[in-house]
Amino acid sequence: MSAFKKLSLELKVALAAAAVLFSMVVSRTYLIDNIESVTRMRLFRVQFLVLVNVLMLIGSLYIWKRTVVFKSSQAAQSCCLSVWKLCVLLFLTLAHCSFFTLILLVGEEPYLFAQVAYTCLGAYVILLFWLFVLGCLEQCHRLLLRGRVTKTAMLNGRNVSKVTLAVAVTVVLTVIGLLNGSRPPAITRVEIPVHRLPKSFDNMKMVLISDIHLGPTVGKTKLEVIVKMVNNLKPDVIVIVGDLVDSQVVNLKSAVEPLKDLKSNLGTYFVTGNHEYYTVDVDNWFKHLQSLNIHPLHNENAKIFSTTSINDWICLAGVDDIEAAVLRYPGHGMNLEKALNGCSQSDVIVLLAHQPRAAKWALETRPDISLVLSGHTHGGQMFPLTIGAYLMNPFFAGLYKVGESSYVYVTTGTIYYGIPMRLASRSEIVEIILQSH
CATH class of the missing domain: 3.60.21.10 (Metallo-dependent phosphatases)
Known part of the structure; x- marks a missing residue:
């Protein structure tokens, strides 16, 4: 138990995903003859939704660390930073809720909550991608500099610029995507x-x-x-x-x-x-x-x-x-x-x-x-x-x-x-x- 506590949060989430995946394999392989077919399929659906959300947690942690944690380390907590944290948390929560609307919010016409949640999911995918790409470019830049630039202020300045650019690109592409999707x-x-x-x-x-x-x-x-x-x-x-x-x-x-x-x-x-x-x-x-x-x-x-x-x-x-x-x-x-x-x-x-x-x-x-x-x-x-x-x-x-x-x-x-x-x-x-x- 003590060894498990020492693991990073990302690794714990990965282990949780592996556990859910293992339960899906077990239920499909060994319980196939003991569970009524409709019950089995519903169980699989719930397992799938849980697996997707557990895997998304890895991406959510990555987004949180890149967009929130580094800001907290720069200066004392401020009102703007608190609002930003709340916005990021709400955004990630809505993205995670999207898949569950498949079970809870389906009718003749779409529910507003489902539309907002799935829009956040789309923005989540875009933001995760651009944060990762810009992060890779930053690492390549650091390797090229070979440690010659180490000032914290300069690194933090780059982080702010990187996050700002990623968020801006995400907002623009989300709007374009919504307009194209509505055609x-x-x-x-x-x-x-x-x-x-x-x-x-x-x-x-x-x-x-x-x-x-x-x-x-x-x-x-x-x-x-x-x-x-x-x-x-x-x-x-x-x-x-x-x-x-x-x-x-x-x-x-x-x-x-x-x-x-x-x-x-x-x-x-x-x-x-x-x-x-x-x-x-x-x-x-x-x-x-x-x-x-x-x-x-x-x-x-x-x-x-x-x-x-x-x-x-x-x-x-x-x-x-x-x-x-x-x-x-x-x-x-x-x-x-x-x-x-x-x-x-x-x-x-x-x-x-x-x-x-x-x-x-x-x-x-x-x-x-x-x-x-x-x-x-x-x-x-x-x-x-x-x-x-x-x-x-x-x-x-x-x-x-x-x-x-x-x-x-x-x-x-x-x-x-x-x-x-x-x-x-x-x-x-x-x-x-x-x-x-």
């Missing part, structure tokens, strides 16, 4: 040559939406705008490629009502994203979406027949998100063989798979797939999260050609997840035009 999605038109596409399907219009994330910061009003924009495109087929919702049906039943107004000549289809499984309510969502005339593709496919030739059709297939298997969600998990059952190699196959990794695996298994439509990455949504999204996905954003005749399109998402901001990315609704090749 309606762009309409992105993509023409894709499809091998073996029947002439009767030439110029067929498929509208792709994804990553709407109805929940704490996205509600009915924003969804109504999306539905109106999609209908104005007069699509033949509408596809929703996952992460539509972030909560249970009972919380969002009213918010998703605008989806019943979606209009397409040949149907509207949906596949799950990882966030649908986080809701622990996928089967109820399937039933509710069907009542809104949206057809879930649960490792299955639908034949889309031409309106001008009854002998022409394409195979529209959809797979469950790959994270269903990681979470051991009962009855769910990516099953490409089942999804493509009845789709031959001579058919035009369009596959809906939420994550780009699933798109890569699918094309490795079935290179005859003509087109895979994915989302998930948000185009990074906001810098610096862009870096992680780019490195962790085989396809990041936009159109990719794979092999001789296969394509992958990864949308940047139709709205955003949680943080109501966009930096170095833009929300989009994708108008895909299939062309015979």
